[in-house]
Amino acid sequence: MTTKRVLITGAAGFLGSHLCDRFIKEGYHVIGMDNLLTGNIKNIEHLFPLKNFEYYHHDVTKFVHIAGDLDYILHFASPASPIDYLKMPIQTLKVSSLGTHNLLGLAKDKKARILVASTSEVYGDPAVHPQPEEYWGNVNPIGPRGVYDEAKRFMESMTMAYHNFHGVDTRIIRIFNTYGPRMRLDDGRALPAFMSQALTGQDLTLFGDGSQTRSFCYVDDLVEGIYRLLLSDYHLPVNIGNPVEITLLQFAQEIVELTGTNQKIVHRPLPTDDPKQRKPDITKAKTILGWEPKVDRKEGLKITYEYFKQALGK
Numbered sequence: 076m077t078t079k080r081v082l083i084t085g086a087a088g089f090l091g092s093h094l095c096d097r098f099i100k101e102g103y104h105v106i107g108m109d110n111l112l113t114g115n116i117k118n119i120e121h122l123f124p125l126k127n128f129e130y131y132h133h134d135v136t137k138f139v140h141i142a143g144d145l146d147y148i149l150h151f152a153s154p155a156s157p158i159d160y161l162k163m164p165i166q167t168l169k170v171s172s173l174g175t176h177n178l179l180g181l182a183k184d185k186k187a188r189i190l191v192a193s194t195s196e197v198y199g200d201p202a203v204h205p206q207p208e209e210y211w212g213n214v215n216p217i218g219p220r221g222v223y224d225e226a227k228r229f230m231e232s233m234t235m236a237y238h239n240f241h242g243v244d245t246r247i248i249r250i251f252n253t254y255g256p257r258m259r260l261d262d263g264r265a266l267p268a269f270m271s272q273a274l275t276g277q278d279l280t281l282f283g284d285g286s287q288t289r290s291f292c293y294v295d296d297l298v299e300g301i302y303r304l305l306l307s308d309y310h311l312p313v314n315i316g317n318p319v320e321i322t323l324l325q326f327a328q329e330i331v332e333l334t335g336t337n338q339k340i341v342h343r344p345l346p347t348d349d350p351k352q353r354k355p356d357i358t359k360a361k362t363i364l365g366w367e368p369k370v371d372r373k374e375g376l377k378i379t380y381e382y383f384k385q386a387l388g389k
Contacts, residue, residue, distance in 0.1 A: 079103050080103065080147075081104070083098070084109070086114070087115055089255075091109065093294050094149060094151065094301065105128050108135065109132065112166060135177055139178060148188070152170050153170045154170075155194070157223075158262065159263070167223055171226035179234065189245055190245075190247070192250060194227050194250050197231065198213070206314070247311065247312040248313055251292055252316065254293065255375065255379055260387065266379070273331060273334040278340065279330065280343055281342050282342075282349065283323075285323045286322055288352050290318055291375075292316045293370035296368040300360060304364055307364055313364070314359065316368075317368040329376065330376075
């Protein structure tokens with residue numbers, strides 16, 4: 076039987092590297108691609124000796140060529156944290172527009188199935204709670220977060236256009252807050268910020284009064300959802316995330332308790348267009364994919380904390 080070949084863009088990133096591991100484990104030939112704008116080569120170095128892994132240092136906003144057959148493409152290249160896309164707004168827009176266009180063209184040429192990584196940010200600051208896939212969102216296109224939110228919305232539109240007009244076999248995942256080993260310490264999002272602050276003796280910075288909510292999904296659960304969606308027959312968007320909701324104040328308190336530190340929680344002004352609520356409706360994932368998260372937040376945070384301790388040399 077011929078080994079199936081999969082291209083994973085953003086391969087050296089947090090999610091991309093875990094996807095490389097999963098597809099290697101499942102017996103695929105994995106082609107990892109990254110320009111290391113926000114990725115870290117250390118995340119995939121352990122795969123370099125394997126004969127069924129190859130790596131291309133390439134920017135997907137430029138023409139993408141892969142020799143030979145290709146069965147699947149997973150498009151995970153993009154800055155994904157506010158600290159990154161506020162610093163690199165043009166690159167963020169380009170990777171989800173030009174990059175997606177290039178990869179959809181490649182999928183069409185190779186007759187490959189392509190899964191694109193969208194995000195809960197397409198819902199903006201939602202007026203509907205929890206957020207089902209049918210909700211169209213509440214997004215400010217010219218606000219600071221618009222470069223990410225609208226880039227992902229455009230990505231979804233282009234993916235559906237290629238599906239409907241060219242008959243490309245497409246999948247769309249909407250990813251909610253995810254955490255786990257290989258998150259960047261300087262990511263800027265709540266979990267790495269709280270953990271690195273706690274471990275370095277700094278006060279924990281909480282934006283606003285902390286009443287805004289998030290729902291945190293452990294990375295292994297997310298990867299399982301992605302894998303199931305790719306191999307499913309469903310081409311419309313699917314939410315993958317953990318529906319257990321928590322306020323950011325409660326979350327900061329959990330981190331203080333977990334790390335055994337005695338730092339204070341200090342409040343800063345809420346960033347523009349910061350979502351007040353975030354919780355996925357995962358009915359579709361349950362019914363279509365037979366998927367729901369398995370890893371309890373307490374267990375996932377312990378594993379992540381050990382990773383951060385090691386990363387910081389604690």
